[in-house]
Amino acid sequence: MPSLPHSHRVMLDSVTHSTFLPNASFCDPLMSWTDLFSSEEYYPAFEHQTGYSFFNDAEESKATIKDYADSNCLKTSGIKSQDCHSHSRTSLQSSHLWEFVRDLLLSPEENCGILEWEDREQGIFRVVKSEALAKMWGQRKKNDRMTYEKLSRALRYYYKTGILERVDRRLVYKFGKNAHGWQEDKL
DNA sequence: GATACCTTTCCTGCTT
DNA sequence: CAAGCAGGAAAGGTAT
Numbered sequence: 200m201p202s203l204p205h206s207h208r209v210m211l212d213s214v215t216h217s218t219f220l221p222n223a224s225f226c227d228p229l230m231s232w233t234d235l236f237s238s239e240e241y242y243p244a245f246e247h248q249t250g251y252s253f254f255n256d257a258e259e260s261k262a263t264i265k266d267y268a269d270s271n272c273l274k275t276s277g278i279k280s281q282d283c284h285s286h287s288r289t290s291l292q293s294s295h296l297w298e299f300v301r302d303l304l305l306s307p308e309e310n311c312g313i314l315e316w317e318d319r320e321q322g323i324f325r326v327v328k329s330e331a332l333a334k335m336w337g338q339r340k341k342n343d344r345m346t347y348e349k350l351s352r353a354l355r356y357y358y359k360t361g362i363l364e365r366v367d368r369r370l371v372y373k374f375g376k377n378a379h380g381w382q383e384d385k386l
Numbered sequence: 387g388a389t390a391c392c393t394t395t396c397c398t399g400c401t402t
Numbered sequence: 403c404a405a406g407c408a409g410g411a412a413a414g415g416t417a418t
Contacts, residue, residue, distance in 0.1 A: 369401095369407080
């Protein structure tokens with residue numbers, strides 16, 4: 200499986216964050232959402248190794264209309280990224296969970312209503328579609344066992360480091376003093 | 387190999 | 403009742 204060297208991702212991260220503008224159009228020829236999806240299709244053995252599958256019978260029967268809507272949304276994002284009107288690069292390259300979340304918030308085209316700003320100035324946001332967020336993060340990490348339950352545990356660890364601050368409302372988080380690159384006037 | 391960092395996985399208990 | 407939240411503990415992965 201192709202993977203970018205860590206050093207490259209970090210480097211591009213720092214560059215794109217400082218040049219991140221609403222009208223900026225990034226066209227990443229190396230990777231796109233469609234690549235992510237096709238790579239999933241090209242490596243079905245991965246599911247069999249782990250004994251888990253997104254599309255086994257049990258999952259299929261439990262799948263809801265919302266799930267299909269979400270999956271359609273993700274695929275649509277792939278098409279949009281081909282039009283070079285998206286911020287897919289930042290979304291795809293952020294290596295840490297909080298950066299992934301931040302970049303998704305900053306990319307309305309790919310966000311698909313998964314995340315939503317509650318208070319843009321204060322950095323407060325809400326996870327609207329927790330299951331879809333987990334699925335997306337799982338794709339990033341090539342881990343089809345990711346759940347919001349586990350993702351949220353990782354988010355809770357950020358309270359300790361000041362990347363996030365606690366907001367006692369369900370599915371609501373806030374960027375802390377040690378999180379950068381999310382403020383509107385500092386992009 | 388050793389170590390540090392960032393999760394991932396699992397769990398028990400509590401809250402909405 | 404289902405879905406979230408809180409953290410502890412331990413394991414996994416990757417980078418240095």
